[in-house]
Each structure stands twice: as C-alpha cells, then as structure tokens.
Amino acid sequence: MYTMYRYVAAAVVAGTMAAGAQQKPAAKAHPKSAQPVAKTAVAKTAAAGPAAAKGLLPDSFAGWTVKGPEKALASAEQADGAHAAALKEYGFQSGSAATYERDGETLTVHAYRFKDVSGAFGAYSFYRGTGWPKEEIGSGAASDHNRVLFWTGPVMVEATFSHVSPESGSELRELAKQMPAVQGTSALAPPILSNLPKQSLDGQTTHYAVGPASYVGEGGVLPAELVGFDRDAEAVTANYSLNSGPATLTLIGYPTPQMAAAQEQKIRAYIRAGSKAQPPFPKPLADSDQASLEVRRSGPVVALVSGDAIPDESHRLIGRVYYQSEYVSIPQPGESEVSKTSKLLLGIAALVVIGATAAILLGVFFGGGRALIRVARGKPASSVYEAEFIRLDLRE
Secondary structure (H helix, E strand, O other): OHHHHOOOOHHHHHHHHOOOOOOOOHHHOOOOOOOOOOOOOOOOOOOOOOOOOOOOOOOEEOOEEEEEEEEEEOOHHHHOHHHHHHHHHOOEEEEEEEEEEEOOEEEEEEEEEEOOHHHHHHHHHHHOOOOOOEEOOOOEEEEEOOEEEEEEOOEEEEEEEOOOOOOHHHHHHHHHHOOOOOOHHHHOOOHHHHHOOOOOEEEEEEEEEOOHHHHHHOOOOOOHHHHOHHHOOEEEEEEEEEOOEEEEEEEEEOOOHHHHHHHHHHHHHHHHHHHHOOOOOOHHHHOOOHHHOEEEEEOOEEEEEEEOOOHHHHHHHHHOOOOOOOOOOOOOOOOOHHHHHHHHHHHHHHHHHHHHHHHHHHHHHHHHHHHHHHHHOOOOOOOOOOOOOOOOOOOO
C-alpha cells in the first residue's frame, strides 16, 4: 500500500526541494503571495486551556529578547482562522506567537507544530508564494522582503523583521536549531516529491496538499473532488520552465495501484470532456493549451501535465515520471536474556564436546603409537602385566 511507501529515505526528497528557484509569470502567480500567514495570531487570543501545548519559542536567541508573554495557539482557528481547514489537514497540533526586540528593532515570530515532517513541509509550501527566493534556513526556507518562512522537523516558522539585515539569515538559523525534532517514520518528508523530474524544475514552486482545503488554497489544477482526497490521496504540483513555455506537473499518490488506475480513468474522461466537463475546468486548467494536456499513471501515482508548452515537450515531461517502490527494513527487537543465556550454554556444551573429542583422538594416537613400538621390539603391546623388580646386590 502507498501508505507504506511514505517511509522512504528522506535524502531523495531533499534533492528535489533544493532545485533552483525561478519566478513564475505574473498571470499565474500564487493566490496568497502577499497574504500573511496568521492574521489572527497577531491579535490577542484567549487564554490557552489545558490542551495548550508547551511553548515552541525560546525566551531569547541571537541577541533577540522576547517582549511580553508568549502566546499559545492551541487550535488551528487561533493560529489562522482563514486557513484553519488547511492547517488541520496538515495535522496541526499547537503553535506559539511571540514578539522579540533588539536595539529598537522588532521581530514577530509564529511557529506551528504538526504531527510529522510532511505536515510542516506541506504548510510551508501552502504559505510560501510561488517563486519566492530560496534561503538556507532549517530544512527549507523562502523569503519575501522582510518576511521569511522556513520549516524544520515538525515545525513551520514565519518570521517578520521590522528591518532586514545581512545577519537575519544566520539569526534565524540559530532559532531553527532550537526547534523540536522528530525521529522514526515521522521524520521523513513526503516521498512523492522524489517522483518529480529534476530537469527544468522550478524548485520554489512545489506545493504539497493532503486535502481539498490545502489543494484549492494552493491553486490546484483539478477540481478537489476529482483528486480523491477521501481515498487518502496526496498531491504535489510544481512548475517547469520548458523551451516552448511553462508547464505544470501534478502528481497524485494513492494507497494502491488499483485505486490509482480507477482514478486515472475518471481524470482522463474529465480532461477529454473539455468545455462540457462538469464541474467546469478550474482556471489553471482552462488557461492551459488543451492540446498539451496529458494524463499518465505509474504504479500508485497519477500524473497530469498542463500549461502552455507544446505537446511534444509536455509528453516528454510526463514521460519522465517513474514510480519505483522502495522498502524500508523494519528493525527487529533485540535478543532477550533467555536467548542470550541459551546461546551461552550451547556454546559451552559445544566446547566440552570438542575438548573431549580432541582428548580421545590424542589418546588413541599416542597410546596406539606406543603399542606399535613395543610390538616391533618383541614385547607385549601393553606393559601392564610386566613384572619389574628392583634388585639390590647385597653380597660382599
């Protein structure tokens, strides 16, 4: 099942997200490129109840000192009421908001914690505007003037400086080191990202969704109901700069290849319906060159290419999507004390048998050899019955 495939080595994913960033044409800019992450977070929130998690933010870092008490964001509605549904889809658990001061400058920080790394990356891709310049902070970062987004472990952070300085990046890297980490399967980023072809990829345009709210909010190409999020699907979209024009590649992962095959037929029929399709094509799909639209399946992944590239280039792009299952070995529990003791006793017994066998063989070898020598001298093989006396000549 595809849920098992989500535990793939994270190193492959890191290469995908590290691809170079390019600005998408203005006609297809991200719908939230100028929207703040948590408009409701800056307002005064109600006192956190017992369910509120421990604060995520430190009292100070890199010379910045917190001003006033840290605000706990116990729910997605407190974190960002406008996009609470998307945050819940990503697995929002808790959050914190704080304002820091240093030498008359201010820094506002919002930190959201999710159940795993996939949720943190998904929220980061949701709030990051398409084509924002890449930054080297945490596991991935982007900036828009004085506003910086980054994610590390299960946490996504938004930082807004009153004034950006050359040291701002290093200061946030110090903050990233103080964020909580996760281990095990929760520490793996979405493996579906590794299925994105690397060539011509605009790395800062990658968006990851696990539900209809996050998919629509990121400007998804297909209608959300056609993706099949009710079947535990996940989707990733990314832009490509091809020679003949920009193209958008959508990958949808399903738990099994059988589910993907069934959904592929529905998506293919929807694309063929064209202007008669119900529901009507979303704007990203309607603005695409209809001759370049193509659907293809590889294992449990369904791929759709759209945009303005010529059909030949679109076909080559979607042809590079190849799913290869990888399995992660599950560590077995360690040996019990009983097992260790039994192995020790078996080892001792084997050593005793070996020693006894060696003694018998040596006895036969040396004893038999001595008997042969005596027989060759005309004596009995054994000297047991030989009477040997010590005689003393006492005569004068």
